[in-house]
Amino acid sequence: NAGVMQNPRHLVRRRGQEARLRCSPMKGHSHVYWYRQLPEEGLKFMVYLQKENIIDESGMPKERFSAEFPKEGPSILRIQQVVRGDSAAYFCASSPLSDTGELFFGEGSRLTVL
Amino acid sequence: KNEVEQSPQNLTAQEGEFITINCSYSVGISALHWLQQHPGGGIVSLFMLSSGKKKHGRLIATINIQEKHSSLHITASHPRDSAVYICAVNSRATNKLIFGTGTLLAVQP
Numbered sequence: 001n002a003g004v005m006q007n008p009r010h011l012v013r014r015r016g017q018e019a020r021l022r023c024s025p026m027k028g029h030s031h032v033y034w035y036r037q038l039p040e041e042g043l044k045f046m047v048y049l050q051k052e053n054i055i056d057e058s059g060m061p062k063e064r065f066s067a068e069f070p071k072e073g074p075s076i077l078r079i080q081q082v083v084r085g086d087s088a089a090y091f092c093a094s095s096p097l098s099d100t101g102e103l104f105f106g107e108g109s110r111l112t113v114l
Numbered sequence: 115k116n117e118v119e120q121s122p123q124n125l126t127a128q129e130g131e132f133i134t135i136n137c138s139y140s141v142g143i144s145a146l147h148w149l150q151q152h153p154g155g156g157i158v159s160l161f162m163l164s165s166g167k168k169k170h171g172r173l174i175a176t177i178n179i180q181e182k183h184s185s186l187h188i189t190a191s192h193p194r195d196s197a198v199y200i201c202a203v204n205s206r207a208t209n210k211l212i213f214g215t216g217t218l219l220a221v222q223p
Contacts, residue, residue, distance in 0.1 A: 033211070035211075042200070103162075
């Protein structure tokens with residue numbers, strides 16, 4: 001049973017480009033969470049999704065950021081018109097349960113904006 | 115003041131020492147997680163607790179709900195235990211994880 005798979009592991013973008021980060025949850029998990037870890041800072045919640053639904057996006061910036069978890073395929077975190085401040089590690093976690101379920105984290109995607 | 119506070123922020127130990135990392139929180143929780151992150155690496159979930167104590171190998175985690183405090187203990191520490199240990203609580207009010215800033219542990223041979 002493969003763990004949570006994130007790709008790419010490392011992504012370099014120039015300012016103004018788009019970044020797409022993908023997360024495939026563990027088999028049987030229908031709850032996906034995205035977290036951002038800025039350099040020298042702790043992890044912060046961004047968004048919580050279930051299949052085809054955004055449950056809570058209160059941690060996500062209102063502009064340029066979007067997330068989806070389609071019926072088929074991985075969850076995608078999309079950042080449009082990236083700026084240097086978007087440089088961070090983005091972690092995905094999945095859970096079989098929505099409440100107090102054990103979380104399984106991916107290896108993270110490290111975005112560098114030049 | 116952060117809702118989740120960890121201490122110490124940095125810890126250096128000699129191989130074989132007993133290590134304790136503390137976590138205090140100020141919100142109502144449904145569960146507490148201890149996570150491990152190696153430099154540049156992914157995050158591994160070590161424990162999820164809602165009461166009492168759990169043990170896995172050389173790692174022990176305890177939680178006192180009344181005092182809003184948890185500890186992570188490492189017995190017979192080893193250099194491969196060197197990592198950042200992160201405490202995170204599942205807020206009952208928001209059902210979201212709130213993370214501490216982590217404790218950087220370095221175990222020297």
